[in-house]
Structures are given as C-alpha cells and as structure tokens.
Amino acid sequence: MDQKGKALALIIATIITISSVGILFAAGYLNNNSPIEIVDMAGRTVKVNATVSRVVILESYWTEIACVLGAQDNIVGIGSYVTSSVFIPDSVKNKTVVGNVFSGVNIETVLSLQPDLVIMDYGYGKASDIVASLESAGIPVVTLFAKNFGDITNATAIIGKVFGKTERAQALVNYMNALHTQLLSNASKIPVSERPRVLICNLDVWKDGLIYTYSNTSWGNVVVDVGGINVAHEGFGDKSWVKVNMEQVLLWNPDIIVVVGRTQSVLESQISSMNDSTWLSLNAVRGGRVYPVLTGSYDLNSYLDWTPRMVVGELELAGYIQPAHFASLNWTATKEQLLTNYYGYLKG
Amino acid sequence: MISSFFSLPTHYAWSLAMMRKKILLFSVILLPLPIFLASLFVGVYPIEPIAVLGVLARRLTDPFGQVPSDIFDVVVFNIRMPRVLLALVGGIALSVAGASLQGVFRNPLVDSYILGVSAGAGFGAALAIAYLPGVPGSVQLFSFAMGFTAFFTTYAVAKTKGETPVISLVLSGVIVTALFSAMLSIIKFFTEAERLAGVVYWMMGSLAVTGWAPLLQTAPLILAGFALVFLMRWRINVLSMGEEEARALGINVERDRFLVLFAATLMVSTFVSVAGIIGWIGLVVPHTVRMLLGNPDNRQVIPVSASLGAAFLMIADDLARSVASFELPVGVITTLVGAPFFLYLLRMRGGSTWR
Amino acid sequence: MEVIGISGLRFSYGEGFSVRADSLSVGEGEVLTLLGPNGSGKTTVLKCINALLKTSTGRISICGRDISSYTRSTLSKVVGYVPQSHTPTFPFTVFDVVLMGRVSHLGLFQQPSRSDRLKAEEALKTVGISRLGDRIYTKISGGERQLVLIARAIAQEPKLLLLDEPTAHLDFKNQITTLSTIKRLSKEKGLAVMMSLHDPNHALLYSDLIALMRNGEILICGPPEDVVNDKTIEEIYNLPVDVVDHAGRQFILPRVEN
Known part of the structure; x- marks a missing residue:
C-alpha cells in the first residue's frame, strides 16, 4: 500500500x-467497558478500555490538559517533572512518581499502580524503549507530541476521548481554535511594511554568553503568526533554533526583543544583562521594546506552553508585537476567561 | 575445571589457613547465585515471596511459555529476571575488563575505560540521540560502533614500527578520549535542551529499560570476551611483568596484548551500549579481590573479579530500582558506593591498596 | 659443543651508536663475560642474542640453528634471560614469578599444569631458594630477587643463559652468592652462560671466557689469562691499574694516588 x-x-x-x-x-x-481504539499522535492504534479510571501521565503539559478536562481523580501516577508545574493541583502532584522519558521509568512502579493506560511523549529520550517495555507488560500507551498549535488541540481531543470527556474537550478545542483563527486572520491583514523585526531569544540557557534564538520552532513561528518578522529566519530559516553571538544580533538590529524564560528571576537577570552599551545600541533596547515573556509551567503568569494556555500566550505576544492591530483582543481579559472557565480546579 | 584455578602450588603444606582461603574463594565465586535469586524478590511491585517462587517453579517447567498468563509472571520473569541477568553480565564485563587491563597496563589504577571506549561510546550514543531520535536500536548500535572505533584509533595511534608500547597506549588513550569528548561537546552544543538531557542521562548509566532482547543481544558478546580473558588469565600475569621481560620469557607480546585489549573492549563497549557509562566497578572490584586473595595472580583474580563484579552490580541495581518509586541511575550508585570504598581501601592500606 | 656462535654481528640504534661483534662462541658449561665500561654495548649484544633487538647484519646461531629460524616461544625454550632486577607492579609470590618461566612451553590458552609447577619448584631448589617459594617477590631483598630471576630462567629449561649485570645493586656478599650460583649452574647443567659485568675481578673469578668491549666493539675475546692484563684493562677503562697475583690468581687493582 x-x-x-x-x-x-x-x-x-x-x-x-x-x-x-x-x-x-x-x-x-x-458503559459496558468494551475497548475503544485510539489513533495516537505517533500514528499508532491503541486499544483502551472505554472508561479508563487509572492513568499514568509522564509530562506536565498532558497532565495539565487532563486536569483542565476534569480528570484529575483518574491520574494515579506521574512523571518526575510534573511536580514542578504550578498548574497541577497538589492532589495530582502527590501521586506516585514513576520516572521520566529521559532517565527511564520504573516499570514495576507503573505495574504496581495497575493503570489502564500510560500517556507520554514520543520521539526522544528513552521513549521508544519505555513504550516497548510497557506494551510487553500488557499496558496500553498513548503517545503524544506537540510541535505546533494544531498538535495541542489534537492532543486535547485525544486526552478527552481517553478519559471519556469528549464534550468538554471539544468545547475547549473549539474555543482555542476560534481564538487562534481570529488571531491569524487579524495578523494576515497587516501589510508587510508594518511588520516589525522581532528577535525572540533566551540569554540564559547555557550561561555561556551566547544568545539562544528561536527560528523555525513553535515559538519562533508564533512571532510570524501574530504579524512580526522573525529575524532568526534570516540565514537560519531551516534551523529550529540557533545560538548566535552579539555581532549577529547587532547585524539583525531588531525592532522588538522578546526574552523568554521559565521564572521571573531568570527573566530579570536577562533584562538586567541588557543594560550595557552594546545592547543599548539596538533599536529595540533604545526604544524600550524589550518584553520579558514567561514560558513553561513554573509560574502562574506563564502562558507560552503546550497547553490551552497557549492561546493566551499567542495573544500576549500579539499584544507586544502588534499592539495596534490586536487592541480588540485583550489578552488579559482572555486570560481571565480561560482561567475561570477551565482552570477552576486550581482554586479548589 | 573449577578446582584447577584454585589448585595451589604443590610445595604449600596443607594447613587450616589454606583451607580457610579456599572456602572464602569458593563462597565469593558462588556469591552471584544467591544474589541473583534474592534480586528476583526485590522490586517496587508488591509480590509475596511465595508467588515469586510460584512463577519460578512454573517457568522452570515451561521456560518459554507464550503470553505471560498473569501480572506476577510479567514482573518476575519479563521485568526482573532479564534485568538482574543484565546486571550480572555487566558486572562481569566491567570488572574483568578492569582486572585484565590493569594487568596489561601494569597499573592497578587503570579502569575499564582507559582505551577511550567510554568517550567513543558516549559520542556514538549522543550522535544517535541527537540525530536519530526514536530510531529503535540506534543508540546501542552507534555507541557500540564508536566504542570500538575509539579502541582501534587508540591502538593505531599508539602503534609505531609494529610495536605498541604501553606508554604510547596510555597517551593515545588520553588523546582519543579527549578527541571524542570534544566531538561529544560539539554534539551537545548543537542539541536542543530536551535531547541534551537524554545524552546526560545516558552518560549516567542505567539498566532501567530492559527486557529479554537487550540481554540476548549483549550476553553472548560479553561472555565471549570473558572466555577469551579467562583462557589467557595466566598469560596476563606474564604480560604484567613488562614488555621486554614477557618477550624474553617467550610471549608474542603484540598478539597476546592485542587479544586481551580486544576482549576487554568487546565486553565494555557491548555493555556500555545498553547501559551507558557505569563507573568504578572496573577499578574497585579487582582491587578488592586482590586484597581478599592477598595475591595478584590473575588465575584467581579474573574469575573472582567476575563473581564479585556481578554481585556488586546486581546489588547496586537492586537499590537503583527499589529505593524509590522512580529509577535512580545505577551509575550514580556505583560511584557513590565505589569512590568512598576506594578511599577507605587507600587509607586502610596506607597508599598501597592492592596488597 | 658450541651452544651459541656469533659472526659479523652489527646493530645500530638509528644514526649514532652502533655495536659490532665479529666473532664469539660459547660452549656447554662455559661462562663468557662481557666486560666493559658503561655504554660499551654489553646489554645490546645480549639483547641481540635474545632477539629483543633485531640485528642488521651478521649471523647468530643458537644450538646449531640460525636465530631467524626460531619463533619467540621456541627461542625462549633454549635461551633463558635474566634482566636487571626491578620491582614489578604486582606483588606476585616468588613461586608465581618462577612459574612464569614456563610460559614458552605452554599454548596461548593453556594454564600451567602440575608438571609445570613441579619444574618451577625444581628450579627454586636448583638455585637453592626453595625457602623463598611463598614469599612476596616485591618484599624480598635485591640479592634474593636476582636469584629468583635466575630460577625463573632455569624453569625455562634453557641451553643458554643470558644475564644482564646480575650483580648490579647487590651488596658484596650477594654479588658473590649470585656469581657462584651462576657458575655452579653452568657446570651442573652444562649451561652456556653469557653475562655482562662491571667488575674485572668478578670476571676473572667466575669466567671461562672474557670479551672486552669498548665503544660498541669487542676488542678481544678469550680465556681470562690471555685477555686481562694491565694494558687491556687500562685501555678499555682509560684508568691506570696494577695486576697483582694472590694465591695463584690475578687481581686488578686501580692505581690510586693518595
């Protein structure tokens, strides 16, 4: 075929x-619990009990989506990085830690939790070995991986289906898609002449003085989606990310710099390191258009992550890069809306 | 056969001390067996000992029964047993490689990685982790191939005018290690953070993900390397007297040394390819064995090191997989146990650790 | 009967220093001593004979066969080599060190058998150091160690014994013990012996033949009385000496001016 x-x-x-x-x-x-078939994001067809009640999830973002969909009581085991996410309730963080995709999971621990299913990333670390071990022990595994916005909604739909939360998942997906589509259509109307040159970077990844920039990555592409020109695409369009030195940044001379990091303190140290004559020679720094943006799940104000929060993250970037064109899409309002409608479990 | 490597020089008078020594030897040699069995009872999954015995009894009568019938069988037979056996052959590989390389290099401080095998294997693994993510078996294949490449490079660089003096081997081992480490750094540098973490964890060494397949792929190669060293164990004594002396005594030094180095590399890179870099066993175990025996005779040091190494790694891995709900890297445990123990040996023996 | 014969031997370490030995011959039960100052090429000649160094031209014949027809292990069955004693890395027992002399008689994967162990014990006995058997080689005295290395060479069951300065680093008594042992073994076992020595008096006391060496060349070779006199010794050492007779033997005394 x-x-x-x-x-x-x-x-x-x-x-x-x-x-x-x-x-x-x-x-x-x-209700009779006959198995259903799920095609996961690696293209594997997985047979799962129609009503799963015990699930192990290795990554924090998939755990967060499960919680958003109201399935936190069905999570019996977690990956080791899940515990550092602030978007996951303590009741879930207190579940048994089984390991992670990098160092491997303790298969016996997983078995002892008697899960109906394991949800995890694929394609890196020891993922393929872990999947093989779990399956040979008779535990179905649904694998997911997010590279772009569409992957988040796909994963949400799959997680919803697994937990029997199809309707809530569909509602969430519709909500996310509506915001994303509107954002794209607003941005597409912006003429090229009004698109600023944007550098999205992290100065702190390696602590080696080099600047880690996002080119053809999900975050790097958000810059383009919201009506900016990603300077890293110049010369490095085919690379997912690239480390450059200060000379390259001076050559690009961006109008806007978006600095990303997982915690406030990481962002602050990056911003303060820009307070020198070299950085001040850049348009963006002189014009005060340097925006710190939290990523991941360490801080309650982080939105750029592989979860429903991404819709707010996109709007946040849109607000910085094209404030005039996205005035109507107030990102703080959307944030409140999302938190109220979907993250209510955090208050409980 | 077993008694032949314990047989003592005929001039020794039979004495209680000799008897005691023989008993000690036999108990160390047999140590892996009870530890192997005990390890099958260790793990996070709660299983009554009687149920473990039940699984073993059933598997003894029907070892290759298809489709594991119950969860206990899965845990004991498909998860614990191959992993414990992998630790067993891995312990043999690292400690026997260490002991034989120490003999050839005439230096009790040499470890199993002196020929650059770990750096090569690390580079190969990083290459596969970074550029062939998710391709099954690629990490194992690349690290094995690169471990061997490092060995042959070391050997070729050291060889001048048909001879490979030990000092050249040490130097070129250092150089090759540095080269592969630098190439590893380049890969790390160009690797995204999440894959980089994969490289870092691989370097820590772990037997975490296993099953029968890795064991069946590696055990034959490791045991072949072990057999070669075992057969040459007395010759390693002669090699340890120095090149010229060994030659004068009638040894083809180039050939014999190459065979030992090859066998050690075969064992180490095979095991490293599935388990990553597990340190200190190759150094600590042969030392301890020489101390226990009070004798550096490789006729006994090699087999006893194999046993003690196997026992050590099985116990370390038992800890790695049972002290927490998640896995601890076994390489970290062997280092945490091995390094202080080595220090203790040094202190106790006032600097001459192997006597 | 000739055990070792050398003719027209040449060896050179690359450019500079080269060694030549035009004619040497040692028979069963004979002791030949290479005598000469440091750097005169004594060790080089011994190593050439043991094929540890490869000669460029010339012929070395051992037991009637050319050296090139021997493999490493067959050569070691007829040539026993006693290097200058040193401390090995690993503290083997004396018995285990002597047992190593058997390696040329064993295959690649063979372990020493009961008969090899008996031969090692016999070698210890022959040298008269059975009592040292289970002592630690690295912990005995230099003199004892020299005897152990001789025992190891005897365990090889050689026809020719080569010794490189067997008295170096030994005290007065141990020098004499070692040399007496060598002489005795040569006579008892009919061994041809070639050794290098520093002390002309030792050479005179224990040799059947003496070869005087200087600057890589053998100046003269023959029975001690023909070879050693004040002229030859003064020439090779560049030191004024007197030859004195005592109890029917010749002794060399350096002429010291006080």
Missing part, C-alpha cells in the same frame, strides 16, 4: 472508529 493509500485507510479507519463510538454512545453502550 502506498503512502496515500495508507493515509486514506487511516482516515477511513479514524472516521469509522469515531462514528462507531458515536453510535455506541448514542445507543448507551459505552
């Missing part, structure tokens, strides 16, 4: 699966 045939078969299979699930649902058959 050729690629097209495979893809077609996959689509048909997916359609059949989804529609049959729908029919079963309508007929009220779902």
Whole structure:
C-alpha cells in the first residue's frame, strides 16, 4: 500500500472508529467497558478500555490538559517533572512518581499502580524503549507530541476521548481554535511594511554568553503568526533554533526583543544583562521594546506552553508585537476567561 | 575445571589457613547465585515471596511459555529476571575488563575505560540521540560502533614500527578520549535542551529499560570476551611483568596484548551500549579481590573479579530500582558506593591498596 | 659443543651508536663475560642474542640453528634471560614469578599444569631458594630477587643463559652468592652462560671466557689469562691499574694516588 493509500485507510479507519463510538454512545453502550481504539499522535492504534479510571501521565503539559478536562481523580501516577508545574493541583502532584522519558521509568512502579493506560511523549529520550517495555507488560500507551498549535488541540481531543470527556474537550478545542483563527486572520491583514523585526531569544540557557534564538520552532513561528518578522529566519530559516553571538544580533538590529524564560528571576537577570552599551545600541533596547515573556509551567503568569494556555500566550505576544492591530483582543481579559472557565480546579 | 584455578602450588603444606582461603574463594565465586535469586524478590511491585517462587517453579517447567498468563509472571520473569541477568553480565564485563587491563597496563589504577571506549561510546550514543531520535536500536548500535572505533584509533595511534608500547597506549588513550569528548561537546552544543538531557542521562548509566532482547543481544558478546580473558588469565600475569621481560620469557607480546585489549573492549563497549557509562566497578572490584586473595595472580583474580563484579552490580541495581518509586541511575550508585570504598581501601592500606 | 656462535654481528640504534661483534662462541658449561665500561654495548649484544633487538647484519646461531629460524616461544625454550632486577607492579609470590618461566612451553590458552609447577619448584631448589617459594617477590631483598630471576630462567629449561649485570645493586656478599650460583649452574647443567659485568675481578673469578668491549666493539675475546692484563684493562677503562697475583690468581687493582 502506498503512502496515500495508507493515509486514506487511516482516515477511513479514524472516521469509522469515531462514528462507531458515536453510535455506541448514542445507543448507551459505552458503559459496558468494551475497548475503544485510539489513533495516537505517533500514528499508532491503541486499544483502551472505554472508561479508563487509572492513568499514568509522564509530562506536565498532558497532565495539565487532563486536569483542565476534569480528570484529575483518574491520574494515579506521574512523571518526575510534573511536580514542578504550578498548574497541577497538589492532589495530582502527590501521586506516585514513576520516572521520566529521559532517565527511564520504573516499570514495576507503573505495574504496581495497575493503570489502564500510560500517556507520554514520543520521539526522544528513552521513549521508544519505555513504550516497548510497557506494551510487553500488557499496558496500553498513548503517545503524544506537540510541535505546533494544531498538535495541542489534537492532543486535547485525544486526552478527552481517553478519559471519556469528549464534550468538554471539544468545547475547549473549539474555543482555542476560534481564538487562534481570529488571531491569524487579524495578523494576515497587516501589510508587510508594518511588520516589525522581532528577535525572540533566551540569554540564559547555557550561561555561556551566547544568545539562544528561536527560528523555525513553535515559538519562533508564533512571532510570524501574530504579524512580526522573525529575524532568526534570516540565514537560519531551516534551523529550529540557533545560538548566535552579539555581532549577529547587532547585524539583525531588531525592532522588538522578546526574552523568554521559565521564572521571573531568570527573566530579570536577562533584562538586567541588557543594560550595557552594546545592547543599548539596538533599536529595540533604545526604544524600550524589550518584553520579558514567561514560558513553561513554573509560574502562574506563564502562558507560552503546550497547553490551552497557549492561546493566551499567542495573544500576549500579539499584544507586544502588534499592539495596534490586536487592541480588540485583550489578552488579559482572555486570560481571565480561560482561567475561570477551565482552570477552576486550581482554586479548589 | 573449577578446582584447577584454585589448585595451589604443590610445595604449600596443607594447613587450616589454606583451607580457610579456599572456602572464602569458593563462597565469593558462588556469591552471584544467591544474589541473583534474592534480586528476583526485590522490586517496587508488591509480590509475596511465595508467588515469586510460584512463577519460578512454573517457568522452570515451561521456560518459554507464550503470553505471560498473569501480572506476577510479567514482573518476575519479563521485568526482573532479564534485568538482574543484565546486571550480572555487566558486572562481569566491567570488572574483568578492569582486572585484565590493569594487568596489561601494569597499573592497578587503570579502569575499564582507559582505551577511550567510554568517550567513543558516549559520542556514538549522543550522535544517535541527537540525530536519530526514536530510531529503535540506534543508540546501542552507534555507541557500540564508536566504542570500538575509539579502541582501534587508540591502538593505531599508539602503534609505531609494529610495536605498541604501553606508554604510547596510555597517551593515545588520553588523546582519543579527549578527541571524542570534544566531538561529544560539539554534539551537545548543537542539541536542543530536551535531547541534551537524554545524552546526560545516558552518560549516567542505567539498566532501567530492559527486557529479554537487550540481554540476548549483549550476553553472548560479553561472555565471549570473558572466555577469551579467562583462557589467557595466566598469560596476563606474564604480560604484567613488562614488555621486554614477557618477550624474553617467550610471549608474542603484540598478539597476546592485542587479544586481551580486544576482549576487554568487546565486553565494555557491548555493555556500555545498553547501559551507558557505569563507573568504578572496573577499578574497585579487582582491587578488592586482590586484597581478599592477598595475591595478584590473575588465575584467581579474573574469575573472582567476575563473581564479585556481578554481585556488586546486581546489588547496586537492586537499590537503583527499589529505593524509590522512580529509577535512580545505577551509575550514580556505583560511584557513590565505589569512590568512598576506594578511599577507605587507600587509607586502610596506607597508599598501597592492592596488597 | 658450541651452544651459541656469533659472526659479523652489527646493530645500530638509528644514526649514532652502533655495536659490532665479529666473532664469539660459547660452549656447554662455559661462562663468557662481557666486560666493559658503561655504554660499551654489553646489554645490546645480549639483547641481540635474545632477539629483543633485531640485528642488521651478521649471523647468530643458537644450538646449531640460525636465530631467524626460531619463533619467540621456541627461542625462549633454549635461551633463558635474566634482566636487571626491578620491582614489578604486582606483588606476585616468588613461586608465581618462577612459574612464569614456563610460559614458552605452554599454548596461548593453556594454564600451567602440575608438571609445570613441579619444574618451577625444581628450579627454586636448583638455585637453592626453595625457602623463598611463598614469599612476596616485591618484599624480598635485591640479592634474593636476582636469584629468583635466575630460577625463573632455569624453569625455562634453557641451553643458554643470558644475564644482564646480575650483580648490579647487590651488596658484596650477594654479588658473590649470585656469581657462584651462576657458575655452579653452568657446570651442573652444562649451561652456556653469557653475562655482562662491571667488575674485572668478578670476571676473572667466575669466567671461562672474557670479551672486552669498548665503544660498541669487542676488542678481544678469550680465556681470562690471555685477555686481562694491565694494558687491556687500562685501555678499555682509560684508568691506570696494577695486576697483582694472590694465591695463584690475578687481581686488578686501580692505581690510586693518595
């Protein structure tokens, strides 16, 4: 079977699966716990109990999505990095830590938790070995991986389906898509002449004096999506990220600098390191257009992450890069809306 | 066969001390067996000992029964047993490589990685982690191949006019290690943070992800290397007297030394390719064995090191997989135990640790 | 019967220093001493004979066969070599060190058998150091160590014994013990012996033949009385000496001006 045939078969299979699930649902058959099939983001078809009640999740972002969908009581084990996320309730952070994709997981610990399913990333670290071990021990694994906005909504839909939270997941996905689509359409109307040159970077990753810039990465591309020109695309368009020295930054001379980091203190130290004559020779620094942006899940004000918070993160960047064109999309208002509607569990 | 490497010179009078020594020797040699069995009872998953015995009994009668019938069988037979066995052969590989390299290099402070194997293997693994993410087996294959490449490079660089003096081997080992470390740094530099973490964790060494496949791939190569060293164990005594002396005594030094180096590299890079870099075993175990025996005779040091190394790594890995719900890197445990123990040996022996 | 014969031997370390030995011959039960100052090429000649160095031209014949027809292990079955004693890295027992002399008789993967152990014990006995068997080689005296290395060479069951300055670093008594042992073994076992010495008096006391060396060349070779006199010794050492007779033996005394 050729690629097209495979893809077609996959689509048909997916359609059949989804529609049959729908029919079963309508007929009220779902309660009998017959297995459903899920096609995960690695393209694997996984048989999962229709109602899973015990799940182990290795990454903080997938755990967060599960919590957003209201499935925190069904999480019985977590990856070691989950505990550092502030968007996950303590009740989940107190669950058994089974390891992580880099150092490997303790298979016996996973088995002793008697999970119906493990959710984890694929494609790096020891992921493929872990999947093989879990499956040989009879535990189904759903693998996910986020490279762009669409991947987040796909993952949300899959996680929703796994936990039997399809409706809530669909609502969330619709909400995210609506905001994202509107953002893209607003940005597309901005003429090229009004697009500022943006450097999105981290000065602190290696502590070696070099500047870590995001080019053809999800964050680097958000800059373009919201109506900016990513300077790193000049010369490094095919690279996902690139480390450059100060001369390259001077050559780019961006209008706007977005500095990213996981914590406030990391951001502050980066900003303060720009207070020297070299940085001050840049348009962006002189014009006061340097914006610190929190990423990841260490701080409650972080929005650039592989979770529903990403919609706010996009708007946050849009507000910095094209304030005139995104006045109507007030990102702080959207933030409140998202937190109220989906992150209520954090207050409980 | 077993008694032949314990047989003592005939001029020794039979004495209680000799008897005691023989008993000690035999108990160390047999040590891996009880530890192997005990390790099957250790783990996070709660299983009654009687259930472990039940699984073992069933598997003894039907070792290759298809489709594990119950969870206990999965845990004991598919998870614990291959992993404990991997620790067993890994302990043999590292300690026997250490002991034999110490003999060839005439230096009791040499470890299993002196020929640049760890740097080469680390580079190969990083290459695969960075550029072939998720390709099954690529890390193992690359680290094994690069470990061997490092060894052959070291050997070729050291060889001048058909001879490879020990001092040249040491120097070129240092150079090759530096080169591969530098190349590893380049890869690290160009690797995204999340994959970089993969490289770092690989370097720490772990037996965490296993199953029967890695064991079946590595054990034959490791045991082949061990067999070669075991057969040449007395010759290593002669090699340890120095090149010229060994030659004068009638040894083809180039050939014999190459065989030992090759066997050590085979063992080490095979094991490193599945388990990463696990330190200190190759240094601490042969030392301890020489002390226990009160004798550096490799006819006994090699087999006893194999046993003690196997026992040590099995216990270290038991700790790695059972003290916390998540895995600890076993390489960190062997270093945490090995380094202070080595210091203790040095202090106790006033600097001459191997006597 | 000739055990070792050398003719027209040349060896050079690259450019500078070269060693030549035009004619030497040692028979069963004979002791030949290479006598000469430091750097005169004594060790080089011994190493050439043991194929530890490769000669450029000339012929070395051992037991009637050219040296090039020997492999490393067959050569070591007929040539026993006693290097200058040193401290090895590992503290083997004396017995284990002597046992190593058997390696040329064993295959690549063979371990020493009971008969090899008996031969090692016998070698210890022959040299008269059985009592040292289970002592630690690195912890015995230099004189004892020299005897152990001789025992190890005897365990090789050689026809020719080469010794490189066997009296170096030994005290007065141990020098005499070692040399007496060498002489005795040569006679008892019919061994051809070649050794290098520093002290002309030792050479006179224990040699059947003496070869005088200087600057890489053998000046003269023959029975002690033909070779050693005040002229030859003065020439090779560049030091004025007197030859005195005592109890029917010749002794060399340096002429010291007080």
